[in-house]
Structures are given as structure tokens and as C-alpha cells.
Amino acid sequence: MLHQKYPLKWNKKNFSIKIFCSIPNIATGILIKAGKTYLVVDPGDGILRDINKEIIPKKILTISDLFITHGHHDHIGGAWSLLTYMRVMNKKTPLSIHFPAGCVEIESIYNAFKKVYSKTIPYQISLNVITGSKSYKSNGVTIKPFPVIHKEYLNDGVTTKQVPALGYKFTYEDLNICYGGDTAYCTDLVKNAKGSDLAIIEAGHDEDTHDEIHMTLKEAKSIGQSAREYFLVHVPE
Ligand SMILES: [Zn+2]
Numbered sequence: 001m002l003h004q005k006y007p008l009k010w011n012k013k014n015f016s017i018k019i020f021c022s023i024p025n026i027a028t029g030i031l032i033k034a035g036k037t038y039l040v041v042d043p044g045d046g047i048l049r050d051i052n053k054e055i056i057p058k059k060i061l062t063i064s065d066l067f068i069t070h071g072h073h074d075h076i077g078g079a080w081s082l083l084t085y086m087r088v089m090n091k092k093t094p095l096s097i098h099f100p101a102g103c104v105e106i107e108s109i110y111n112a113f114k115k116v117y118s119k120t121i122p123y124q125i126s127l128n129v130i131t132g133s134k135s136y137k138s139n140g141v142t143i144k145p146f147p148v149i150h151k152e153y154l155n156d157g158v159t160t161k162q163v164p165a166l167g168y169k170f171t172y173e174d175l176n177i178c179y180g181g182d183t184a185y186c187t188d189l190v191k192n193a194k195g196s197d198l199a200i201i202e203a204g205h206d207e208d209t210h211d212e213i214h215m216t217l218k219e220a221k222s223i224g225q226s227a228r229e230y231f232l233v234h235v236p237e
Contacts, residue, residue, distance in 0.1 A: 007050075008231050010198050015172045017198065020050035022233035024204045024214075028075050030179070031055075034172035037139045040082065041067040041168070041179060047078035048085055061091040064139045067098045069181025070150055070165035071105030079106060083113050087121050094124040096138055098145075100164035101131045130166060133188075142171040146192050148183035151212045160212060167192060178227065182234065184212045185219040190226070199227035202234035 008019040020029040027044030031051055038055070040047065040063055051060055066082070069075055086095065099106045110127065128138075135144040150165035167180040169192045178196040180189045182204060193199040201224045204214030214234070215223075224230030 004231075004233060004235050008233070010177075010229065010231070012175050012197060013173065015175045015177070017177055017200075018054065019200065019231065019233060020046070020054075022202070023074070024234050024236055025074055027077060028234070029078065030200075032141075032170060032177070034139075034141045034170070036062075037065075037141060038063045039065045039067065039139075039141065039170070042069055042075040042181070043078040043082050044074050045077035048081040051082075057089055061086060061089055062093060063095065064093065065096045065098060065141075067143075067168055068100070068103060068106050069148075069167065069179070070100065070163050071103040072152070072163070072182065073105075075182070076105055076109065079109050080113065083109070083125075084117075086123060087117055091123040094126060096126050096128055098128040098130060098138075098143070098168075100145075100166045101129045102164035140172065144169040144171070144192065146188040147186075148180055148189055149186045149212055150182045150184065150214075169196065180223075182214065185210060185215050185223070190223055193223050193230075194226040196227045197229065199224050199230040200233055201230055203232045204234040204236065206236050 006021040010017050014035050016033045018031045022028040028042040029044050029047040030041040032039040130145045133146045145166045148165050148167045151160040151162050169178045175197045177198045178193045179200040201220045203217045203220035205216045
């Protein structure tokens, strides 16, 4: 079994990414810097602590976009802290939260935050509920969302259902980073990862047999190798 050592860092020209961690059922946390723009992807538990070690508070307050791949706790557990920190520290610039339509977890965190602090939130929050896979631009970065296959077990422990889940391809200047989020092997990820400057591919399935929740190490590597460089993440520890 492969043991990934975090943080993982990648940096080309004015585009960089730091993956603080990505441990299944525990936490994921990713910071992207494109020029002077900071984006957070999958704010799992500990994201604020990790970002605070990385950049000064003034810069934390300039974070303009929050991208959610899906609503599992290991991908959004730190969202409340981040939103509240920005309130307490008096963030003035707007924040966009991008997430797949139907992601009730992040909607609920946002609604609770609005309810608790009602009129005392100093910054504007806009929600970008993603339904398709059309490219768009936000703060100088081009974002291409794409659907991925990620299922979860129902209470019976046998039946599975698809959760709202996306991967994102981020392009800045002439470089791009493809992050699949949590996903089983799927053609949309294969297509988007191919030829990308960096692919971040999960290998969360413990066994060698294909399933519809995570990828095996072999599946993940086969996709990663189609990119110029790749990181394998979300590997069980
Ligand atoms: Zn998940």
C-alpha cells in the first residue's frame, strides 16, 4: 500500500497548489493560488488551521472562491470555521461557493451560517449551484466542472446511491490542474485528466476490485499517467 506524505505541493509559473491532506473519512484540504487569487477546494476539518500556517490572515481574507466536490464530511467539515473566521476577521471582499446541485450538506451549512449571524456578515456570499459541465470564469481562473461517480451506502449497508459529486479542472494562463474529487473510475475523469499539467487522482479503494465509490490504485495510476504530472490522494491509511 502506498503511503502518501502530506502536504503535497506543485508550483508552475504563477499557478500553485498545496494539498494539506486527503485522508478518507478524516479530512481533505486544498489551497490553490492563481496569480494573486486564492481558492480553497474541499475545506475538510483542519482547513483553517492549515491555511493559517500557510498565509497571513490578511491573505486568508482575500480567498475568493470555495469549491466543493461533494458533501461528505471529510470534504466539507471545515467550511463552518472558514466562513465564521472570515466574519470575525471582517472580510470585505466577496466569496463564491461552488458546489454540485443537490449538495444538501453545504447548503445546510450556508443556511445555518446565515441564520445564526443574519445581518452581521461583513462580506457577500454568492452560491454557484452547478448543474452542468459548462466552463466558466471566476476571478481570472477558468473552471470546468465535470460529473463523477461517487456513491454511498444506505442504512442497510448494502444498497448504494449516487451523491451529487463533481471534479473540477482549473485553468490559469496556460496551465491546468484536474482534480477528480472522490470518484470511481469514470470516463469524464479520464477525459479531463488526460494531458493536464497536474492531475490529482484519488485511490481510495482498498482492494483490487472495481467499485462505484472509489478507485483502485491501478485505476488511479492509469488515469494519473495520462497527465504530465500527477498526485495520488485519498489513499486509505
Ligand atoms: Zn466521499
